Amino acid sequence: MTLTQGYILVLDPERRHHDDAHSLATNLQYPVFVASSTEQAVTRASQTPPCLVILMGNNFQAWSQPLVNQLRQYSRSPDMTIVALTDSASPQWNYSEDTPGVDGLLVQPLSMEILRSLVESAFARSICQ
Secondary structure, three states: OOOOOOOEEEEOOOOOOHHHHHHHHHHHOOOEEEEOOHHHHHHHHHHOOOOEEEEEOOOHHHHOHHHHHHHHHHHOOOOOEEEEEEEOOOOOOOHHHHOOOOOEEEEEOOOHHHHHHHHHHHHHHHHHO
8 A cells, every 4th residue: 555645644742652652654665753742643634634643652642532523623634534542451441531532542552454454444544534
């Protein structure tokens, strides 16, 4: 799958997962922008809408509905795919209450097959809209 436009926006305020984002860019051949703050992510999304947003870390407050709404509003792309990615060691939480507006929740570690499928689905969804 070759795409001439679009990118993946990764919000990783803790910057612990920089290597994961790098391997995503290297192995999947898609452009990746890693934001270290919500402000940086919203600014980037408003400049150039991403096809996929990955919210990383264990800070469930960072995945709030206002953030998701801001990303969708400022990117002018309400149908872009937004997923949250957390560690398997995180405490259990309720998807519907803690992450409203997020399209999906993923738990690390992820295989490259799952990442590839997620990315290709998000890019296909954005092209079809």
